[in-house]
Amino acid sequence: MKLTRTLTAALLASAALTGAAFAQQCETTLRSSDTHPEGYPTVVAVERMGEMVEERTDGRICIEVFHSAQLGEEKDTIEQTQFGVIDLNRVSMGPFNNIVEETQVVSLPYIFRSVEHMHNVMDGPIGDEILAAFEAHDLVGLAFYDGGSRSFYNSEKPIQSMEDLQGMKFRVMQSDIFVDMVSALGANATPMPYGEVYSSIQTGVIDGAENNWPSYDSSGHFEVAQYYTLDEHLIVPEVLVMAKSSWDSLSPEDQEIVRQAAKDSVPVMRELWAEREAESEQKVRDAGVEIIKDIDKTPFIEAMVPVYEKYVTSDKLKDLVERVQATE
Incomplete structure (x- = not known):
């Protein structure tokens, strides 16, 4: 565990050098992990979220997305996010099943009748309830993306x-x-x-x-x-989470900006996802x-x-x- 944390921290430090100019204009740079490649709908959605956060905080907070599993595979990045080494993380729901029990329900085979049914569930009070369940595990649930x-x-x-x-x-x-x-x-x-x-x-x-x-x-x-x-x-929907320690370091006003930007990135992701599905x-x-x-x-x-x-x-x-x- 300690070795994994050290390796991830080293990767972050190395990657940060390439984005130094990007980071210098921001008071706070939040590092976000994704296993998918550059241009993938979830990667682009978090990048768009970063643009919204930067605009709404007048450049004080930026988000830097590390795609293509640059910071590790999902299981390891979940642990690093819980530790606060990684600030934001887009993760499939499956690896959370043994951590947040509520995620087991939406991971059940044939629990959703259609993608539309899944959207109606996750966009409503049930989705909010599941997001809230992450906090007991040193994470803050921000939004759900599509996993097809x-x-x-x-x-x-x-x-x-x-x-x-x-x-x-x-x-x-x-x-x-x-x-x-x-x-x-x-x-x-x-x-x-x-x-x-x-x-x-x-x-x-x-x-x-x-x-x-x-x-x-x-x-x-x-x-x-x-x-x-x-x-x-x-x-199965996918989830965007934030390290509880990183979240707590933000003011209530900035927390609301980050949360709203995450939710505003959802329709962006869904539109890109529909296009990507057809292309693929x-x-x-x-x-x-x-x-x-x-x-x-x-x-x-x-x-x-x-x-x-x-x-x-x-x-x-x-x-x-x-x-x-x-x-x-």
Whole structure:
């Protein structure tokens, strides 16, 4: 843990040299981490947020975005954000499942009926409740971004039914829910960092993974896993969080500016996301990827019963599931 903190601090210090001119014009520079590459919708959204914060504070506060996992993979950057070494962090919801229990509900397979349903839930009081839950873990939840619909892709064969999944090895995020979801479908789950997936598929360590159109494209995974099955098992939002210590260092007025800028960046991200999804889908189709769609999802959904029973155990979480499902 101490070594990881030291390495991250060293990376930050090194990167800060290249942005020295940028930082000199600001009284406070907030460093933000993202595993996605430059130009990705979440990266651009936080950059736009930074522009809004800088404008609304008359240049006193700036945000510098470190994309492409420059500061580490998600699990490590979560810890660094809790320690206050990293100020802001855009993270997938999955790695938070073992930290903030409320995030387990919105990470459940088939909990959302559609992207529109997910937006209605996360933009309302349920979303605010989940953001507030981060504070007990030295983090401040600021906003939710889209993560698209996640589907399975692999290098071996078209997956048209649950039977086709039996015994296959799939990478999942480091989340117990995702591991149990894949196991319930009869496949073998292999948690590993995002950056290791390409080579692991290429060398046969795993057969495939699961993700959305833009990630499938930007990672290059479609080059080594050319069967993509649109089972859409997960529609999981992503979250932008801030270190509690960094948040507490701001005045109440600046806290409100940062929070509002984060919320104002959401429609920017969603517009970019819709464009990126369409572009990525076309790109992988043009590359000759075999797309499997219109599968019968009923057996997949029925297989999730034990997953719900395992994770939705407390009255609080059961109530949260009921309220999510009741949201129009």
